[in-house]
């Protein structure tokens with residue numbers, strides 16, 4: 001409770017399942033309902049992933065209602081930085097002002113865009129480097145320095161020239177493209193050069209929440225400092241340094257210490273684990289002390305009995321046998337234990353398609369679907385995707401009241417209607433929407449081609465009205481992102497329809513209601529499942545363990561701590577991983593993980609190798 005009502009800059013450090021996210025939700029409700037965040041000021045919450053930002057906003061809305069929670073603004077770091085840049089583009093000095101139509105350079109494309117920009121900038125000597133050195137250098141060099149860049153030496157000039165090309169493009173065919181890291185650098189420079197924007201920001205947000213603070217990068221930290229250092233905004237950061245698995249993505253190693261010092265933040269600790277059953281917490285404690293040295297007393301929730309929690313290690317001769325057994329066991333979890341597909345998660349260190357392929361096929365024999373969630377995770381959290389899918393759901397299924405309420409709430413706010421005043425308008429809106437949904441229902445029945453599905457989706461968008469959409473969701477104002485999302489949505493729905501031949505099922509399957517998610521540990525951060533099956537606790541999966549022992553152990557910890565009641569690890573003696581020529585798997589370099597499992601005395605080993613002989 002103390003952490004909820006504390007009204008000073010605070011750093012809350014706590015382990016997995018301690019309720020860090022929950023605490024932020026409770027704190028938001030407390031601040032808004034008691035007017036400690038005085039009207040019309042707002043709370044800004046910044047998370048790393050879209051689903052985390054969304055999850056937090058939903059928790060606040062459920063408790064305090066839609067009206068009050070309008071003053072709770074939950075964003076990702078990327079969207080926060082991008083919105084600052086887009087809203088105040090002209091506040092940037094001309095030299096660093098991007099073309100207003102810049103595109104987002106993402107993942108593989110980012111590497112190519114940046115490489116091309118450097119090539120165009122004439123970095124001939126850099127071209128002699130190896131591919132990895134080259135990419136590292138380019139990715140680092142562009143963003144390592146605060147702006148403006150030092151242009152006094154030759155290499156600084158090349159970096160600046162590459163920035164110029166990425167900011168404004170180069171004729172004939174190189175379009176302006178910025179990575180999110182570049183956007184954050186620009187946003188930070190913008191705030192630093194415009195004290196009035198910084199003032200407006202701190203006057204808008206009386207409180208700022210930072211989730212998963214251990215993953216904050218140096219660039220994001222710079223941006224936070226530029227925005228809120230020495231301001232009246234009160235910051236609450238929550239995190240766990242044992243879940244620090246983003247060092248490869250430039251997470252700032254000393255971010256806790258820096259925050260305490262720069263923002264005079266007080267540290268508080270939570271010692272509960274509300275999530276995991278006691279036996280699983282026993283294993284977590286051992287990993288914790290392996291990472292930490294300090295003894296740590298974690299309390300578990302009273303909802304569990306003392307001996308609750310199951311952990312098993314399954315050993316296999318090869319990945320085929322592994323797939324058979326995993327599918328058979330999952331089937332029995334669903335049937336005998338009455339679990340739902342979304343109660344189970346298949347986790348992998350990386351390459352979900354490679355590690356999950358055979359399991360997906362074996363599960364099909366039981367009529368169970370599993371899918372690589374990376375493809376859908378962020379996409380399904382996009383506002384426009386959720387809205388269109390909800391419209392499709394309530395058009396196709398009259399009983400779906402949840403989607404109907406969701407849709408009506410958004411339409412009301414989009415059109416600026418007030419529930420207690422605009423009675424007539426609201427009635428008309430309800431009638432119009434019902435008619436429209438009937439029409440959409442009929443249109444769905446006639447669809448027999450992708451072109452017809454496209455026409456129906458556009459009918460929905462036109463009903464919503466493009467300018468209302470862009471007004472309501474400012475993230476879609478700039479660039480081609482909205483069009484890309486709509487095209488992708490049409491592709492996905494059409495694929496699902498070709499598999500099930502039934503519209504309601506297609507929409508449900510796309511939402512993932514009926515499938516078991518397969519994901520990497522990175523993607524599982526902040527999530528929780530009754531049962532977690534970690535596939536491939538092998539040297540091959542932790543191939544860089546020797547060089548990044550601490551980060552990999554943190555990954556192991558994150559995987560372990562996603563489970564509420566049961567965690568299973570698999571080891572297969574033979575597994576083909578596409579990037580390697582060798583198929584024999586070992587568990588020598590990660591033997592400390594196995595020692596921890598064995599020392600905990602709660603992990604049951606089941607040897608399917610013997611069974612197979």
Ligand SMILES: Nc1ncnc2c1ncn2[C@@H]1O[C@H](COP(=O)(O)OP(=O)(O)OP(=O)(O)O)[C@@H](O)[C@H]1O
Pocket residue numbers: 014015016017018019020021022023240243274275525526527528561
């Ligand atoms: N005070 C509480 N009482 C009961 N249950 C709680 C409480 N706080 C959190 N929980 C529940 O415990 C689980 C974990 O909470 P939450 O996701 O907030 O933890 P976290 O500290 O953010 O975890 P992680 O760092 O592992 O992602 C959730 O199911 C949540 O609903």
